Amino acid sequence: MEQLINKLQKSFKLSDVKHQRENLTFVTVKKDSALDLVTHCRDYEGFSHFVLLSCVDWIEDGKFQLTYLLNNPSGKFDLGIRTFISRDNASMTSAHLLWRQIATYQRELKEMYGIDFPGSPRVDESFILEGWDEIPPMRREFDTKKYSEDTYFPREGRGSNDPATYMKSKLYPDDEK
Amino acid sequence: MMKNSIFNISPDRSKYPEKDAEGNLMVDLDSQKYVKLWQGPQHPGVTGNMSLELTISGDEIIQAKTHVGYLHRGFEKLMERRKYIQCFPTCIRMCVAEPDYNEYNLAAGIEELSGIEVPEMAQWLRTLVLEMARLQSLLRVVPGQGGTFALGLGVQWGVYLRDLILDLFEELTGGRVYHMYILPGGVRGLLPDGFKKRMEETLKKIDEFVVNIDNLMFSNAVFKQRAKDVGIIQPEWIDQFGIVGPNARSAGFMRDVRKDYPYLVYDQLDFEPMTMNYSDIYNRARLRWHDLIMTVDLIRQIMAKIPETGDIKAPTPNVLHWKIPRNETYIRSESSRGEYGFYMVSDGTDKPRRINLRGPSYVHAISLLEHMLINANIADTAAIMVSLQTCPPEIER
Amino acid sequence: MTSLKDILSPFTAWKNVILEPVTIKDPINDRPGAARYRGFHKNDITKCIGCGTCEDICENEAIDMVPVEGIETKDGDSGLRPKIDYGRCCWCALCVDVCTTNSLSMSNEYKWIDTDPDNFRFIPGVDKKSWDDNEAGWKKPEPNYEFYGLKRAEMGELHPEERDHSFIEFIKGYSKQQAQEEADRCVECGICTATCPAHMGIPDYIRAIRNDDIEEGLRVLYETNPLPEICGRICTHKCESVCSIGHKGEPLSIRWLKRYIADQVESEHYKKILETENLVKNGKKVAIIGAGPSGLSAAYYLSLLGYECTIFEKLPEAGGMMRYGIPEYRLPYDQIDKDINYILSLGVEIRYNVNIGSDITLDQLHLDYDAVFAGTGLHLGRSTRIDGSDHENVYQSIELLRKITLGEEIHVAEKIVVIGGGNVAMDITRSLARLQKIKYGKVQTLATSLETEDKMPADREEVVEAREEGAIIDPGWAPQSIEIVDGKVKGLHVTQCLSLFDATGAFNPQCNLDNKKFFEADMVVESIGQGMDLGYISENIKDNLTMGPRGRIQVDKYFQTSLPWLFLGGDIIQGPDVIHGIANGHQAARGIDNYLNAKG
Structure with a gap:
């Protein structure tokens, strides 16, 4: 694994190399070279199996992290290729030509995070959320609790007490801070 | 398609419908040559809540689209708003049929990210539960393939035996379907008294079932006629589509997480997952039948080797404020459908930043199924789908 | 090609026709x-x-x-x-x-x-249900299955042989890792807050430790307690007795965690963290009698409100019983100074060696200041008044402790008996044991109390540690007389004590006179409680004060007496306890503020 990373380091600018396990390594690359690295790994390094494409929302940094997780079935190890894209007008080059299932991932990311993948088949078709008119729900700023409070109604008669506050009200109600 | 059968009366329609210069199908619904047909979400031939939008010409499918979302509950999102321990009752619902792989992946991920070693006893019990989950799933799936051809008898046998396994689950874990047994740090109980004996009694009944289902399904002229040479997975598709588990093994690719990336105590068990080199519906069903036999054998091995007693849980941080530093990992285990993975990202707080499930059906039921259904007969749709062992909840989470 | 077997074998399923159904007949x-x-x-x-x-x-x-x-x-x-x-x-x-x-x-x-x-x-258990008595069902798995630690993080302390001959502090205090480990066990239920006399935000400061936010922790401490270094060492930690974790395991070490926070912050940063750099004075003056916990607490909270506070202290240094009653090995003087110096840095003035009554009268304070708070404490030892207790080698523990602090030479005999089973008795026992070790190289101190071992009022760890240091604790005996031969103390006669209180709950010890013992000693120390000296309150003022039961002066919930300008608090009102004193002082500060605001 070390060897492979050293080799890749020569052609691609890898940063934040993290050997998570002996058979799992994560690296970060610039957005422009991410798919070059993915393609290189598939074609020359034996990473023939595409595991998943996932997104992590780092809202505090204004970034989406895209993770392309590749697997080398004969070497039995995984490489996670991270790249960070801007959250505003989020867009990434489509990788649907590399593996057949990637179009599905990209369709889901478009729907759930609002990341566009121009040219990806059926990327604009709704995948899971038919008739959804809120912001893409996997974005961190989408508040599930608020949504459910706005959409549904609470059960009558529910209400709880915090033990410490309740004890104060019972035992020393006059004591102010 | 090559079909060596007297029932094969379909002409080669590979020329239809015509394609435009870019290779897109030219389907004009007003031409009255084509019909749109929805199979599902309520349909006896569809596993779970999924529907197929089929464009057919005669009885042949020329285009298929998978539609999911009937069971979307946003679990991945909900887990981002919950403490790690609270993800444990949530994550299991991402796959109803085999919830235990969710429990295991979540627990293993949290343990890896927190640097916790799980006691040996707990590892054995986890392995047992995962194999029991595989067994109860296969007890439905193996005869279920017959069900898609209206051979319902085996399904009834399987469902009965599955309930016996659920009885054992209930004894061990306190739950029948959602076991909530493998929690971060360990498991929630030792084997109850007499468990091994009752397990063996049940396994003996399953031994009989294995023979009976062989007679009923696999040595059945009708089943053979319907299942052979239909729904073929070409070997070159395995990598192109990302096919895993039994579907890949039937096409000659040895893909089994238990062997490739041994976890828990699988390296102490003796087993050899089967591979075949021709993947049609019949062979995939047969391979799952072999898997079932292997699982029964694995449970017997576990029962023989499991320690009498030991610690079931490692000490963990206080679950009410268990924080994990920023990090990420990918945890995989072998479900009955193939590699079942959790991509987990922690951010230093007491809640996960991201948990992303990669279930086998995400590939099998969408890009692969849509591809395989082209030029298939509509009567084979359900059979092809079931033969890929799709599980819609793990697609939409 | 289709074989005959493939046509026939499915028919074997017909054998099921003769099998019994597997359905449960009456599943309910x-x-x-x-x-x-x-x-x-x-x-x-x-x-x-x-x-x-x-x-x-x-x-x-x-x-x-x-x-x-x-x-x-x-x-x-x-x-x-x-x-x-x-x-x-x-x-x-x-x-x-x-x-x-x-x-x-x-x-x-x-x-x-x-x-x-x-x-x-x-509500399970309240709304009766048919399954309430079912034995079967889910219970928490056992053993070694816990969601939080039940054992306390280990606290470093000096071994008995390292500490028994010196007065250096022997509890080392938590390291960051130990403190976080201990803080992690808290479930944040907040049950403890009600029991703490000062109602400290305990879960909040423990959370601050977990988050490694010491500054936030210090802010939480000072909201209700201006003496955290002191309380973090010698508080009676009533909170720990109700800690919810204590039901299954060891309660949180709330006291040591408090000390951990205070230990981490250097004095010079206090003002910045606590935002007390620019306090605005309101021009009103309050006199405080006694620089003990209640007086210091009142002075601190009054200063925050803008009052100019002057504390009158009889002894040469501030701290009251915390300095003159508690031995140095439990509460080092520099830690007392740390807390007090911060209060002084807010503009509080202390006048030492001032006797109210003789040097300046209470009436004069009334004239010179807008209000007066007195927290003068319990500094008079009580005697058992048994035969021989008036001998010169029979001492009061509280006086010996004071003299040790003042650096005065005290008489240390070879064999000493201490009468009393409270924390003060343990303090003098352990102090004398140390002095014996230094002077004679061996410990021959014995403490005895009316209460049996399980009912001794002293903190458990005090008893354990005293024994570790070589002292003998022999509880459950009632002192009868001190034997004096040729003018010299020879020892203490005791009989077995059966019970302390009668059926009405009044103090009335019953003894088994047949079971006797004699503790040899050439020095006896009495440590059975302290009394107050209210001599500084002149008769004309006293006449105007409403008295409550048991001869105590009556105060309202703000510790205001029937003379509105006079507030009393601390041990003289609540009995001996630092944390109560602090809470009283805080509450009295509120009362003084209310009173002076209303007065205009």
Whole structure:
């Protein structure tokens, strides 16, 4: 694994190399070279199996992290290729030509995070959320609790007490801070 | 398609419908040559809540689209708003049929990210539960393939035996379907008294079932006629589509997480997952039948080797404020459908930043199924789908 | 090609026709849930303390903590009980596993039909259900299955042989790792806050430790307690006695955690962290008598409100009983100074060696200041008044402790008996043991008390540590007389003490006169309690004060006497306890503020 990373380091600018396990390594690359690295790994390094494409929302940094997780079935190890894209007008080059299932991932990311993948088949078709008119729900700023409070109604008669506050009200109600 | 059968009366329609210069199908619904047909979400031939939008010409499918979302509950999102321990009752619902792989992946991920070693006893019990989950799933799936051809008898046998396994689950874990047994740090109980004996009694009944289902399904002229040479997975598709588990093994690719990336105590068990080199519906069903036999054998091995007693849980941080530093990992285990993975990202707080499930059906039921259904007969749709062992909840989470 | 076998073999399934059906005939009765089944909840409400941990862990928000008629809110019990909404419950049993008292469990009942959905919200254990007595059902797995640590983080301390000959502090204090480990055990129920006399925000400062936010921790401490270094060492930690974790394991070391926070911050940063750099004076003046915990606390909170405070102290240094009553090995002087110097840095003035009454009268203070707070403490030793107790080698513990602090030489005999079983008795026992070790190289100090071992008022660790240091603790004896031969103390005669209180609850020790013992000694120390000296209150003022029961001066909840300008607090009102003194001082500061604001 070390060897492979050293080799890749020569052609691609890898940063934040993290050997998570002996058979799992994560690296970060610039957005422009991410798919070059993915393609290189598939074609020359034996990473023939595409595991998943996932997104992590780092809202505090204004970034989406895209993770392309590749697997080398004969070497039995995984490489996670991270790249960070801007959250505003989020867009990434489509990788649907590399593996057949990637179009599905990209369709889901478009729907759930609002990341566009121009040219990806059926990327604009709704995948899971038919008739959804809120912001893409996997974005961190989408508040599930608020949504459910706005959409549904609470059960009558529910209400709880915090033990410490309740004890104060019972035992020393006059004591102010 | 090559079909060596007297029932094969379909002409080669590979020329239809015509394609435009870019290779897109030219389907004009007003031409009255084509019909749109929805199979599902309520349909006896569809596993779970999924529907197929089929464009057919005669009885042949020329285009298929998978539609999911009937069971979307946003679990991945909900887990981002919950403490790690609270993800444990949530994550299991991402796959109803085999919830235990969710429990295991979540627990293993949290343990890896927190640097916790799980006691040996707990590892054995986890392995047992995962194999029991595989067994109860296969007890439905193996005869279920017959069900898609209206051979319902085996399904009834399987469902009965599955309930016996659920009885054992209930004894061990306190739950029948959602076991909530493998929690971060360990498991929630030792084997109850007499468990091994009752397990063996049940396994003996399953031994009989294995023979009976062989007679009923696999040595059945009708089943053979319907299942052979239909729904073929070409070997070159395995990598192109990302096919895993039994579907890949039937096409000659040895893909089994238990062997490739041994976890828990699988390296102490003796087993050899089967591979075949021709993947049609019949062979995939047969391979799952072999898997079932292997699982029964694995449970017997576990029962023989499991320690009498030991610690079931490692000490963990206080679950009410268990924080994990920023990090990420990918945890995989072998479900009955193939590699079942959790991509987990922690951010230093007491809640996960991201948990992303990669279930086998995400590939099998969408890009692969849509591809395989082209030029298939509509009567084979359900059979092809079931033969890929799709599980819609793990697609939409 | 299709073979004959393939046509015939499916027909073997017909053999099932002659088999018995496998269906359970009467599942309602014949199919109870398994022994571990997670069915409807049960709660032992006498064990439950309403800590709300079940509510915290419930991922479905299915649990409400509600008051229950007949269950009283008291120390260690919020009086709330969990009410479960089965429209939300997912039967995961995390609430059972996290329960701090093991009161919550689940039955194996899974069948219940009702036409009213609201019936599926109930309080287990209170609303009676048919499964309340089911033995089977989910219980927290045992052993070694916990959701939080039950054992305290180890505290470094000096070994007895390292500490028994010196007065250096022997509890080393937590390291960051130990403190965080200990803070991690807290479940944040907040039951302790009500029991703490100062109602400190205990879960909040423990959370600050977990988050490694010491500055926030210090702010929380100073909200209710301006003497954290001191309290972090010698507080009687009543909070720990009600800690919910204490029901299954060792209670949180709340006191040591408080000390940890204060230990981490250097004095010079206090003002910045606590935002007291620019206090605005309001032009009003308050006189405070006694620089003990209540006086210092009052001075601190009054200063925050802008009052100019002057403390009059009889002794040469501030701290009162904290300095002159508690030995240095438990509470080093530099730590007392750290807390006090910060209070002084806010502009509080202390005049030392001033005797109210003789040097300046209370009436004069009334004239010179807008209000007066007196927290003069209990500095007079009480005598047993048994035969021989007037001998010159019979001492009062409180006087010896004061002299040790003042650096005066005290008489240390070879064999010493201490009468008393409280913390002060342990303090003098351990101090004398150290002095004997230094002087004679061996310890021959024995402490005896009326109370038997299990009822001794001293903190348990005090007794254990005193023994580790070589002292003998022999409780359960009533002193009868001190034997004096040729003018020299020879020892103490005791008889077995059977009970301390009579049926009415009055103090009336009963002895078994047949069971006697003689403790040889050439010096006896009495440590059976202290009294107050209110000599500084002149007769004309006293005449105007309303007296309460047992000869105490009556005060209202703000510690205001019937003379509105005079406030009294601390040990003279509440009995000996630092944390009560601090709470009194804080409350009196509020009272003074209210009074002076109303006066205009």
